[in-house]
Amino acid sequence: MARFDVYEGNTLSSVPLVLDVQADLLSDLQTRVVIPLKLHKATKRPTQPRLEPVLLIGARKYVLMTADIGTVQLADLQGRVTNLDNQRTVIIDAIDFLLQGF
Numbered sequence: 001m002a003r004f005d006v007y008e009g010n011t012l013s014s015v016p017l018v019l020d021v022q023a024d025l026l027s028d029l030q031t032r033v034v035i036p037l038k039l040h041k042a043t044k045r046p047t048q049p050r051l052e053p054v055l056l057i058g059a060r061k062y063v064l065m066t067a068d069i070g071t072v073q074l075a076d077l078q079g080r081v082t083n084l085d086n087q088r089t090v091i092i093d094a095i096d097f098l099l100q101g102f
Helices: 083-101
Strands: 003-010 015-021 031-039 054-057 060-064 071-072 078-083
Touching: 054 083, 060 083
Parallel strands: none
Antiparallel strands: 003 015, 003 078, 015 031, 031 060, 031 071, 054 060
């Protein structure tokens, strides 16, 4: 488990992927803070670029649904897809905007 790892979402929901945003320092916890990623074309409303940036995973565009941030049990995170550390600035900016308004 590493910060900015992407995992397959719950097959029972409309969330294809989730992004782990929790600090690696807190890896002893049994939960992880995640943000859902939805296919760009699957979002029904216009994105707010700062709050809901578009992230590239392979050749596909996903929207970071920052306002839907939540936790999942560590044991439920399976099927690691990739790591988005190369897009960390955009991700951190979205979280800061959600929590601090800037």
